[in-house]
Amino acid sequence: MFHAAEYISPGIATVIANTQPLLAAALGSVALNERLTWRGMAGLLLGFVGILSIAAPEFLSGGQKTYVIGIAYIILAALGITVSNVMIKRIAGKVDALMAMGLQMLIGSVPLGIVAWATEEPASIQWSFAFIGALVGLSLLGTALVYWLWFSVLEKAPLNRANAFSFLIPIFGLMIGTLFYGETLGWPQLTGIALAIAGVSLVTRYGTRSVTVAPETGLSRSPRTQE
Incomplete structure (x- = not known):
């Protein structure tokens, strides 16, 4: 995406x-x-x-x-x-929403991390407050929180x-x-x-x-x- x-x-x-x-x-x-x-x-x-x-x-x-x-x-x-x-x-409704989303994020991060490390250049990342803020925002708010809320919605709707x-x-x-x-x-x-x-x-x-x-x-x- x-x-x-x-x-x-x-x-x-x-x-x-x-x-x-x-x-x-x-x-x-x-x-x-x-x-x-x-x-x-x-x-x-x-x-x-x-x-x-x-x-x-x-x-x-x-x-x-x-x-x-x-x-x-x-x-x-x-x-x-x-x-x-x-x-x-x-x-x-059959499993805990928080646990399910946590495992999904954890399992998905493993192959993604391997591919990123093999194909990208981590040393070239320019660490700045703006970059860290964007990374945290996308990781916690834009991904983890969103999927947890979505799972919770699908439990009822x-x-x-x-x-x-x-x-x-x-x-x-x-x-x-x-x-x-x-x-x-x-x-x-x-x-x-x-x-x-x-x-x-x-x-x-x-x-x-x-x-x-x-x-x-x-x-x-x-x-x-x-x-």
Whole structure:
């Protein structure tokens, strides 16, 4: 996710990464027994068209190489978040949230630290108060605290409903990109953003049925919700 910022703008990267509820809805239909309705399928298609609209100007401008690399990193990140969210939802309420997130951060830091030490130059880091502040902020507030709160939310809320709040993230990302990075967005990006968010909203709000189990017979039934 962070590496993709070397190739594409933070605002656009944020928008693309946070279409992951589309992927989560698709994976959840298998892993969480949530079946997509026709509105859900329409939402997935609408979100995909939005992504195409967002990416089209960069592809047509001749900067395909670096842009494709950045898009690839973001897609990999979105897939990782999708799988993680589904797995978290399946174990939420069964294990302690703080312990689960602590172990996730610890286990994830080992391969990341090895790769960073092997490919980067730690001696070249310019240690300053600004760098330390950013490092602590990203580590504690932007990563550990955020994942702990997210795990706590998934203990009580359905995955799709919780994912709806990620609709705010692209808006904040674009605001930050515009204010601090001088980004400008054309109508293709604005249209694509609207389509992607509308698609995610459609899937999350109207697109699924939950498969439940009848307590007396043990037979599964699929109530029609939000069809």
